[in-house]
Each structure stands twice: as structure tokens, then as C-alpha cells.
Amino acid sequence: AQKITQTQPGMFVQEKEAVTLDCTYDTSDPSYGLFWYKQPSSGEMIFLIYQGSYDQQNATEGRYSLNFQKARKSANLVISASQLGDSAMYFCAMRQMNAGGTSYGKLTFGQGTILTVHP
Amino acid sequence: EAQVTQNPRYLITVTGKKLTVTCSQNMNHEYMSWYRQDPGLGLRQIYYSMNVEVTDKGDVPEGYKVSRKEKRNFPLILESPSPNQTSLYFCASSRTPLITSYNEQFFGPGTRLTVL
Numbered sequence: 001a002q003k004i005t006q007t008q009p010g011m012f013v014q015e016k017e018a019v020t021l022d023c024t025y026d027t028s029d030p031s032y033g034l035f036w037y038k039q040p041s042s043g044e045m046i047f048l049i050y051q052g053s054y055d056q057q058n059a060t061e062g063r064y065s066l067n068f069q070k071a072r073k074s075a076n077l078v079i080s081a082s083q084l085g086d087s088a089m090y091f092c093a094m095r096q097m098n099a100g101g102t103s104y105g106k107l108t109f110g111q112g113t114i115l116t117v118h119p
Numbered sequence: 120e121a122q123v124t125q126n127p128r129y130l131i132t133v134t135g136k137k138l139t140v141t142c143s144q145n146m147n148h149e150y151m152s153w154y155r156q157d158p159g160l161g162l163r164q165i166y167y168s169m170n171v172e173v174t175d176k177g178d179v180p181e182g183y184k185v186s187r188k189e190k191r192n193f194p195l196i197l198e199s200p201s202p203n204q205t206s207l208y209f210c211a212s213s214r215t216p217l218i219t220s221y222n223e224q225f226f227g228p229g230t231r232l233t234v235l
Contacts (some may be wrong), residue, residue, distance in 0.1 A: 045226035109161035
């Protein structure tokens with residue numbers, strides 16, 4: 001069964017510094033997609049970045065980049081130049097295949113990491 | 120504006136009183152899904168739908184029902200709510216369920232349900 005693990009319940013970072021949020025995953029399928037979502041205190045889920053299992057390069061979106069190490073099954077999120085507005089819960093998620101080899105679109109989520117940015 | 124809407128946003132109810140949480144998307148998405156979020160557990164899938172009249176169970180379907188009579192709507196029904204269904208519920212949609220291409224899921228704003 002697919003599984004996502006986020007081992008950091010909480011992280012603290014100083015404003016303008018970079019921070020890495022860890023995510024490891026477990027799957028036996030060769031084809032999968034990895035996502036990061038941000039959930040601020042207001043509760044909505046905001047998509048940040050996506051990495052496909054066959055993508056040759058690490059994904060980047062503005063200040064967000066994904067450190068994808070396929071052999072180690074890790075997909076860490078790096079936030080550069082942290083801002084106070086980055087304080088939120090961050091979820092790593094994986095879209096997986098079903099037993100028939102096609103995708104039914106389910107996202108499996110990790111437990112989340114609460115990031116606090118200090119001024 | 121492309122969006123997923125949910126109603127109500129907040130609901131306090133009592134054990135056994137049937138309720139429906141509505142979900143609607145205006146992006147003509149094929150795939151829709153319901154998740155519940157509980158502290159320390161992340162989000163877990165309740166039900167999903169690949170298209171109209173096609174629904175299936177996720178990881179935690181017990182106590183829930185869904186229907187997909189129209190492409191844009193995917194209501195979540197709790198026939199007899201119990202306190203262990205107190206949670207934050209999210210509806211999500213995506214263009215297709217495929218994972219072979221960039222295909223993010225759009226989430227609704229969430230419904231915070233309390234069952235007394």
C-alpha cells in the first residue's frame with residue numbers, strides 16, 4: 001500500500017532564510033505524482049508544486065522547489081527566502097495507481113508539518 | 120472564477136440527524152473526491168467519482184454516501200451522523216484522474232462539521 005511520511009510535526013525558520021520540509025513515500029508503482037499543498041490557518045488547501053515520477057528535473061515554482069530523490073523515495077519541499085506569510089501547515093501527497101494499472105486519482109496525504117516563520 | 124464550492128462551511132448537528140454537504144465545481148472536471156482531515160492523520164479519502172454515475176469507496180467510506188447525477192455536483196450524505204464523524208471535510212476536483220500529466224486537484228474551502 002502507498003504511504004506518505006512527514007517526520008517533522010513542526011518546524012521553525014527565521015524570516016528570509018531557507019527551510020526544507022521532509023517527505024518520504026512508499027510505493028511499488030513505477031508511475032506516480034507527488035504534490036505539496038499549503039494550508040494556512042484559514043483552512044483552505046493551496047496547491048504549491050508537482051513532481052512526476054518520470055520527470056528528469058526537480059520541479060520549481062517561484063520560491064518553492066522540490067528536491068526529488070527517486071532512489072531514496074524522498075520529495076522534500078524547499079522554501080527559499082521565507083516570509084511571514086509562509087507560516088502554515090504543509091502537506092505532502094502522492095497520486096497513485098490502482099490495481100489495474102490506471103489511476104483513479106486518489107491523493108494519499110502525509111500527516112503534515114506546521115511551519116512557523118519568525119520575524 | 121474557476122472554483123469548488125461547498126455548503127455549509129460550518130455545521131453543528133446532533134447524533135442521528137441526516138445531513139448533506141454539497142459540493143459543486145464550475146470547471147467541467149471529470150474527477151471529484153471527498154476527504155476528511157483529522158489532527159495527526161492528514162487528509163483521508165472518503166469517496167471519489169471518476170465521472171457521472173461512477174463512484175467508488177476511498178479509505179474511510181463507513182457512514183457516508185455520495186451520488187454523482189450531474190458532472191458539476193458531488194454531495195456527501197451522512198445518513199446517521201455520529202460524534203466520530205466530527206471533522207473538517209474537503210471536496211476536490213481535477214480535470215481527469217490521470218497521473219501521467221500535471222493534473223492538480225482543486226480543493227473547496229472546507230466544511231467544519233461537529234456532531235454532538
